[in-house]
Amino acid sequence: MFERETWRSEEKAAFLVKAGVLLEQGYTLHQALQLLSWEQPYKVKEKIMQMIEELLAGTPVHDMLAHHDFPSDVTAYVFFSEQGGGLAEGLIGAGELFRKRLKTWTSIRQLLRYPLILVWAVVMIAVVMVQFLFPSFRELFQSLDIEFPLLTRMMIVIFQYVPYLLFGMVPFVLLGVLYYAIRFRQFAPDKQFALLWKIPFLQSYLQLFLTYYFSLQFSSMLKGGISIYEACQVFEKQHHFPFFQLEGTLLKQKLKEGKPLSAAVENSGWYRKDMKYVIQHGQEAGKLDEDLRFYGERVIDMLEARIKKTVMTLQPSLFLVIGSIILIMFLSVFLPMFQLMSSIQ
Structure with missing residues (x-):
């Protein structure tokens, strides 16, 4: 075996x-x-x-x-x-x-599986129409001196130019890959996240993830008896997550300047605004580690719910778009048949 x-x-x-x-x-x-x-x-x-x-x-x-x-x-x-x-x-x-994370990706793949199958079906139908149906229709209609319906003529033009459009996208894809490999990966972690931050639909997900990760890791260190300043030093000296390595340095510097942790976190601009109040409450109550852990667990639940909601919204939208394309494709085939039958009568 x-x-x-x-x-x-x-x-x-x-x-x-x-x-x-x-x-x-x-x-x-x-x-x-x-x-x-x-x-x-x-x-x-x-x-x-x-x-x-x-x-x-x-x-x-x-x-x-x-x-x-x-x-x-x-x-x-x-x-x-x-x-x-x-x-x-x-x-x-x-x-x-x-x-x-694996469970989330599995859910996304499962939800997108059927739309992708439909996309493949659309491509196969389009190939059959372009290679076999439309040429046969064209010969028949030309012999009878009949014009194609408007929708059919539009679909023929679209099918003619789609391959060129796809080939035209290849250089842009290659440029994107080269930019990531040569340029983007060389940027400092904060600049990488700043560029990703500008993508509208991605910003909220990044903010939730960074808030979750910071609050949970800070909580685990505080629970082990480490001070807030020492926790920032630990962030600074780890090398597995470069973004938080730089973040630890910046937070430590702000603490040295006399700013409280809540203000330092708020000024960084990477985290949810309500984390400031969680930190303030935790410090006043003397249970910052517990408050941050509870808050981090809530944030990861929010992140999971938002991802699922996005995917659940995306799936029916894809079904609607693909279904409309299939309907238009079949109409472009059946309309000439109806027109041909009418002309024969």
Whole structure:
């Protein structure tokens, strides 16, 4: 039987959660990895044994995960948890974060599957019409000295120019890829996000994600006994999420200038405005870590709900557009037939 050679993302997420649960039960990380390796196929077991060797050589957990292609936001999550002294909770949280993202992408793919099938059907129908139906109609109508209906003539012209339009888009796509590879990736993280921020439909999603990530990671470090200033230093020295590395430097500088955390966060402009009030309330009540954790969980729920709502709105819109195109295509075929029947009568 052919053995799978890759470590699937769903299995990686489950691995993180299980490792965290075993740590909570009193196992060392070394023991937890050994236990988890027993239930894995050979190729994955090899990877876990490599992870154990890296740990024994003194490699931090977050770097070990990065070496084995875990996403950067997941490894950063583990890094922050390590700094706060809550590795078990951090592994579970990172695994759940990974799972939520995979679940969201799966939902998006499922919702877009049928519209994409319809798009493929439209393309196939168009090819048949252009290659077979319209040429046959043209010969017949020319022999009878009859003109095509207006809709049919329009569809013929559109079908003639669509291939040129598609080929004309190829250079722009290539330019976009080159711009990303050569230019965009060289920008500082804040400039990258600033450019993405200008895309209207993307701004609200980025804001929710950054707010969620900041509040949850800050909460985990505060819970571990780290001060607000030290938490900013931890943000600054991590290398898995460059945006928050720079953000940590800027927040630390504002704290040095005497600004409270709530004002520093508000001035950055990247986060939801209501996070300022959450921070103020948490500091006044002496439970900033709890307030930020609760707030972060609410924000991720809002982000998931917004993504689902967008996709659920997009799907019927695509169905409507594709259905209209199919209807017009069939009308462009049937109208000449009706006209031909009328002329014969």
